[in-house]
Amino acid sequence: MLTLESVTKRFGGLTAVRAVSLEVRRGDLLGIIGPNGAGKTTLFNVIAGYYRPEEGRIVFEGRDVTGLPAHAISRLGLTRTFQIVKPFGNLSVADNVMIGALTRLQRVRDARVEAERVIALCGLGPHAAARARALPIGLRKRLEVARALATRPRLLLLDEVMAGLNPSELTGIIDLVRRVHAEGVTLIVIEHVMAAMMRLAQRIVMLHHGEKIAEGTPQEIAHDRRVIDAYLGDEFNLAEA
Amino acid sequence: MSRLPLDRWVAIVLFAAAGLTPLVVRDVFILDSVILILLWGALSAAWNVAGGYAGQVSLGHAAFFGIGTYAAALMSARGQNPWLGLAIGIGLSVGAGAMIGYLSNRLKGPYFALSTIAFAEVLKIVASRWRGFTAGSEGVPVPFRPGFATLGLGHVAWVYLILAAALLAYGLQVYLERSRVGYQLAGVREDEDAAEALGIATRRRKVQAIVASAALTSLGGSLWAQYVGFVDPSHVFSIDLSVRFALNSIIGGMGTALGPFLGSVLITTLETYLRATFSGAKAGFTGIYLIIYGVVLILIVRFAPEGVTGIAARWRTRRDRAHA
Numbered sequence: 399m400l401t402l403e404s405v406t407k408r409f410g411g412l413t414a415v416r417a418v419s420l421e422v423r424r425g426d427l428l429g430i431i432g433p434n435g436a437g438k439t440t441l442f443n444v445i446a447g448y449y450r451p452e453e454g455r456i457v458f459e460g461r462d463v464t465g466l467p468a469h470a471i472s473r474l475g476l477t478r479t480f481q482i483v484k485p486f487g488n489l490s491v492a493d494n495v496m497i498g499a500l501t502r503l504q505r506v507r508d509a510r511v512e513a514e515r516v517i518a519l520c521g522l523g524p525h526a527a528a529r530a531r532a533l534p535i536g537l538r539k540r541l542e543v544a545r546a547l548a549t550r551p552r553l554l555l556l557d558e559v560m561a562g563l564n565p566s567e568l569t570g571i572i573d574l575v576r577r578v579h580a581e582g583v584t585l586i587v588i589e590h591v592m593a594a595m596m597r598l599a600q601r602i603v604m605l606h607h608g609e610k611i612a613e614g615t616p617q618e619i620a621h622d623r624r625v626i627d628a629y630l631g632d633e634f635n636l637a638e639a
Numbered sequence: 640m641s642r643l644p645l646d647r648w649v650a651i652v653l654f655a656a657a658g659l660t661p662l663v664v665r666d667v668f669i670l671d672s673v674i675l676i677l678l679w680g681a682l683s684a685a686w687n688v689a690g691g692y693a694g695q696v697s698l699g700h701a702a703f704f705g706i707g708t709y710a711a712a713l714m715s716a717r718g719q720n721p722w723l724g725l726a727i728g729i730g731l732s733v734g735a736g737a738m739i740g741y742l743s744n745r746l747k748g749p750y751f752a753l754s755t756i757a758f759a760e761v762l763k764i765v766a767s768r769w770r771g772f773t774a775g776s777e778g779v780p781v782p783f784r785p786g787f788a789t790l791g792l793g794h795v796a797w798v799y800l801i802l803a804a805a806l807l808a809y810g811l812q813v814y815l816e817r818s819r820v821g822y823q824l825a826g827v828r829e830d831e832d833a834a835e836a837l838g839i840a841t842r843r844r845k846v847q848a849i850v851a852s853a854a855l856t857s858l859g860g861s862l863w864a865q866y867v868g869f870v871d872p873s874h875v876f877s878i879d880l881s882v883r884f885a886l887n888s889i890i891g892g893m894g895t896a897l898g899p900f901l902g903s904v905l906i907t908t909l910e911t912y913l914r915a916t917f918s919g920a921k922a923g924f925t926g927i928y929l930i931i932y933g934v935v936l937i938l939i940v941r942f943a944p945e946g947v948t949g950i951a952a953r954w955r956t957r958r959d960r961a962h963a
Contacts, residue, residue: 446836472838486829497826500819501838549837
């Protein structure tokens, strides 16, 4: 579904993403982990069309999308959420999600109906009329997901939708990610919450200094020497997770 | 139609009152006031399309206004049809709007505003210096040739013509509040990165908004030139005018259809009243309206940053909460 062929992104002298190759198949739930500054978000920015890579090729569903603008890639069915949430602050939750739905739908009335469905799916029903900027962070993270979902993506990049949430919010959003995946959306998830990642992801890719240093099932990753040295610090106990 | 929101009702009352005025009074001073309120309201609404709805706050809209005034005035002065001039003005403004929209696309907030100021200033210099074509800083008198085709109209006819322009501008804004394009523009205004992620071609949408805004502003400029009968570069391309377009919207409520017209009612009335009061012997005080203008602006920005319509909305929310 998505293939990255040796993708490199540099900022001046700094190589943020170095020759990363990746293969995502339809129905995957791929996790990306790595310490701060490892290039995870940059990788998302490159895939989603916010940065143009200096080298390499990105192919989405058989189409070379390298260098296409973000809106064009989104229209092809590949969209993302933002780590630092970017709600349309002065608009209601319903309008936020509806603008997402307008990506596929031409008529405002249809988009309104679709938005209601997505809002219910994401558990935002009671807040539909609230101004987006008035929501607490847990709900704003949900809104990010809802708005992206409303565009009916086939591949969705989730950038730390769990960061900064309390345990009950966390359970809720993990549940939501599962539901989205069950609906048939292929997911790539960046997350620091290892416990959640271990439970959610089918495969995990570890980035370090912009390079892919490991890839495998959660079990393989948890016992990978390089991952432990660079990131986990200690062998991650799956039983505890 | 009881479900119609309050601001729509206020607009209906406002436009109806303007339309009925000529049937009741024939006083030229009052008709002139109505015409100017509608015209400055329509021009501010045109500004609002870019500034309020799309978030492209320009302080150079006098550029498009000036293009419209010159296009109509020069055609009239050469014995040609001013309507043709009006159309040419719109064409030129669409080009100019597309250009500035495209060139300034990466500039945000104050930087965008500065680039638009520069654009208007350049046009002012061109109009002042290109004597062979524009008559330079002496300006262009518009000959009064009676008739609708030559846009030589009486005050009553002007009320209705300007009312039509105002309704056009109001209608465009209402469209932006209800349509797909309008919602996408709101997304662009609120956050461009997020809008891109939702498949919105932010650059194209911004240019479209600026172009529509420029076309409407030019139209207003052409009508103004024919109504007032004189065009000079230091006025029609002035930053004062650009600020006025922005200010009416800011005071009335940016990004609302009614806001620019409410702002115009307040500001134009205030200005007309003060000018009339401090004329003749007290003419030295004419400038006082600028001071009051400034004070009103400070008060609005400090206490009601969302403008008059924002205050109304806040009251309503409070009332609804009290009922709940």
